[in-house]
Amino acid sequence: GEDVEQSLFLSVREGDSSVINCTYTDSSSTYLYWYKQEPGAGLQLLTYIFSNMDMKQDQRLTVLLNKKDKHLSLRIADTQTGDSAIYFCAESMGSQGNLIFGKGTKLSVKP
């Protein structure tokens, strides 16, 4: 069945780069997403990548997609304390576009 895996925790120092990794199983996924969730809040769409792209950069965020290995990563440059949150990787499934989420990676940024 469909499955999205990501590590549960990541701790970095302020100013360093953070890399959050994700693996997925469905090679037919059209879009892959990164969402951010702060405590008690909903999900904020950070960025997404179309399956025919290898890389997408948007300011401090860089997404890398390796379709062969079904591996997706999110790099946050110059990580700030405000980046502390849970980051969810998700792939879109089926004709309706419903999402399959990973369990989320909790990013802790230490000053």
Place this chain on the structure above:
Amino acid sequence: GAVVSQHPSRVICKSGTSVKIECRSLDFQATTMFWYRQFPKQSLMLMATSNEGSKATYEQGVEKDKFLINHASLTLSTLTVTSAHPEDSSFYICSALGAQTSQGPQHFGDGTRLSIL
């Protein structure tokens, strides 16, 4: 950017009460809306997919008589938790998909924290 508004943000009520949660797409038409449930420190679980003008499609294990979904317009979907009990306490989040594409990014509301006493 696309904005999804979800209300209320928090509900506390007694067991047996029915609670309605609204999900609105503010600046785009959403042919499809999704309802998710999130338990503490866990990922989101899809409950149902709601298409405007038709019956919702529920995921396996989700009681359709318990969680009533109505998607009466292209900008509004509602989830009613009927006769809520403490085990229904959870964080409920909706998302909306624009009419332009069936595979584009979903935009999420801020969620509703439901606490049943």
